Amino acid sequence: MQHYSMNLKLKVWRQKNSHDQGHFENYDVKDISSEMSFLEMIDVLNERLIKEGHDSIAFDHDCREGICGMCSMVINGQPHGPWKGTTTCQLHMRAFKDGDVITIEPFRANAYPVIKDLMVSRSAFDRIIQAGGYVSVNTGNAVDGNAIPIEKDKADDAFAAAACIGCGACVAACKNASAMLFVSAKVSHLALLPQGEPERKQRVVSMIAQMDKEGFGSCTNTYACEAECPKEISVMNIARLNREYLQSSLSGS
């Protein structure tokens, strides 16, 4: 595809801290290359803001390779922007054309308080993982993973669920700010593997209890989460989570 440069109008959410009301500010950015990533475009704007003596726009990022789950932002109403199965850092400016108006907002959910501008605290996810999203390891040498036989189908499904990077786009996309896709991916990943079996029943109950405590909404199966997930985690994991939860509840765990 032909390289081109563009001028854009940005409408960016600015918010000093979690107590601030927040507001949109308009910025004109010029000569943006179609080959830049979306975050590089904001880097260019931030350099200009710093040179002009203004406060730069705060946003989360780390690996910029689409695997760490740090970058966020809702771009024109879509978490991680318009490309399917792509994180914001992997979104490139060729997704836009000259003269476009781009509205950039933080992930909005009460469970995700804004730290500053486009940065939100996703610590609630860490606390859900701490509640049970792990396999307890006793002392001694680690067992060779390949020594444990696992059915191919289950290994594939577990791997697909484990691809969740915990970015929180599911919460941002959901009309109820529900964290069910994230929790279902983490529960599925471990429930499908023999290593996760010993803590299987308690895990799902504890993780759901923590999820509810954090103030996420409940799932109404609109499947906006699956459509927006940069790792394309399937909502079939949510069905599995519901099954796991019901089974654990009925067996009195």
Next chain:
Amino acid sequence: MNWTQLFSSSIGKKIVMALTGIFLVVFLVVHCYVNANVFFEHPEMNFNKAAHFMGTNFLVRLTEIGLFAGFLLHIFQGYKLELQNRSTRTSRYAVTAGNKTSKWYSRSMAILGTLILLFLIIHLAHFWVPSRITGLEEVTYDGQVYHNLYLEMQNVFAQPLSVAIYLLGCFSLSWHLLHGIQSASQTMGWTSKNYFPMIKKTGTIFSILIPFIFALMPLHFYFSWPTIKGAFTLLF
């Protein structure tokens, strides 16, 4: 974990919605079957006899109590969940993805449900209240006295406003079911990647077919369509 914890959890609340929803879907099938008598030969007698059976049989009456309980639970829990879910995002988005990532009717279950509730109140006032409480005209077949509910249908559906309200009710029901059936299956954990397309298709056919048959009833009376002659009758 005990029952209280289960039903106060977010998944438990959804399970209540799914189970009551499935129960109400079963009721729709029975209701549709009984009412379909009006389309066939001897509609007045067959429909009135079927309605009499539904109104007097002990087991049916017992299930009716469950039906009211199911409706109330589905309505109250639905509103409670809607309010809870709305409270999870006090700062709204300036731009939303709209229909790009989800279907409008899947996001509008509370509004569709409210339309169905309004319809239900009018519907109960039209038929259930006269039949059970205030009384109806009577008719005699083979020496036995029956309520003439068929006449009541004729009277109600002679008014264009009633026909319009019933058509709107069927329309709301169709969209509500289109999301509701597959959503209930997902909440109960019955879906998997192999069965989900089939469940969705079955749900879609049901959501169109049943409200369509219901919608034909007010039209049948309003336009005085003839009955289907020689066909089987749906008797009890």
